[in-house]
Every structure is written in structure tokens, then in C-alpha cells.
Amino acid sequence: MLYLAQVHKNEFLDQYQLRLLARQEADYLWTIIPEEAFILLGKSNTISEKLLVLVELSPTGDIERMDDACDWVLSLVQAYLSTGITPEFLQQETERAEQWRQSLTLQNQDLARRTLELEARREQIQALEESLKRERNGNQKDLSSGS
Numbered sequence: 001m002l003y004l005a006q007v008h009k010n011e012f013l014d015q016y017q018l019r020l021l022a023r024q025e026a027d028y029l030w031t032i033i034p035e036e037a038f039i040l041l042g043k044s045n046t047i048s049e050k051l052l053v054l055v056e057l058s059p060t061g062d063i064e065r066m067d068d069a070c071d072w073v074l075s076l077v078q079a080y081l082s083t084g085i086t087p088e089f090l091q092q093e094t095e096r097a098e099q100w101r102q103s104l105t106l107q108n109q110d111l112a113r114r115t116l117e118l119e120a121r122r123e124q125i126q127a128l129e130e131s132l133k134r135e136r137n138g139n140q141k142d143l144s145s146g147s
Helices: 070-081 087-146
Strands: 002-010 015-026 029-032 038-042 052-057 063-068
Touching (some): 015 052, 052 070
Antiparallel strands (some): 002 015, 015 038, 052 063
16 A cells, blocks of 8 residues: 655664655545554665655555655646645535536436426326227217117
8 A cells, every 4th residue: 555654763763764644545535644653664774854755565564665755746736736726626616516416416306207297198198099089989889870
């Protein structure tokens, strides 16, 4: 699983560690890790403190890969922040999409109701047509038997 982490120096153990900040849940979905979670890097690993890194962890919690997060952060800035996409904008778009979805649902329900009404009217008209045919046939029989 992929994590965003920051390098810290553990003074007590005199070695560097990663503080996990966020976890990737899906391609474009990350969740913040609210509690402090650390992974020790070992004494032989010297890396700049406060550096942001992307770290791939195995299911057992072992570090499989670790890369500087600079390019990843810059791609986020370029993709989202340079075009003016703000969290407020995204929230407004989400609300607008939800209103649109609700409107379409109401329109669909209204259309379904009208379709049912039209079907019921069509059945009534068919029943009236059948009734008129029977009456005509009955009247024609009466006329032909009366002559």
C-alpha cells in the first residue's frame, strides 16, 4: 500500500523514522492518518529530516520502495492548484452534481408516473372501443333479426 510520509529523527534511538501522514485508498482517493504512526528506517539509513516521501509498504509493514515525494507534489500542484481547483470549488461541484442527480430522479419519477397514466388511459380507450363494437354488433343483430 502507498503512503505519504515525512522523515523524522528519533533522538532517543538515534535513528531516522517515517511518520505516516496519508494512505492511498484508490487511484485518486487518499485518507489522512490521524494517529501518529512511525516506521523505523534503521541506523544505516541517513536521509534528510522533514523530507516528504512516498513509501510502498508490504502487507507485513516492510518498506518495499521509497521515493522522494517532490515530483508527486508538483504534479498535484500542476493538475489541481494551477487551474484554480480549490476544495471549495470541488465541494460546490459536488453539491451541484447532487442537485442535478436529484432533479433527474424527480423527472424520471414524473415520467414513469405519466407513462403509467397513459397506459391506463390507453387500456380504458381499448375497453371502450370493445364495448362500442359489442354494442354495434348487438344493434346490427337486432336490426337484421327484426326484418
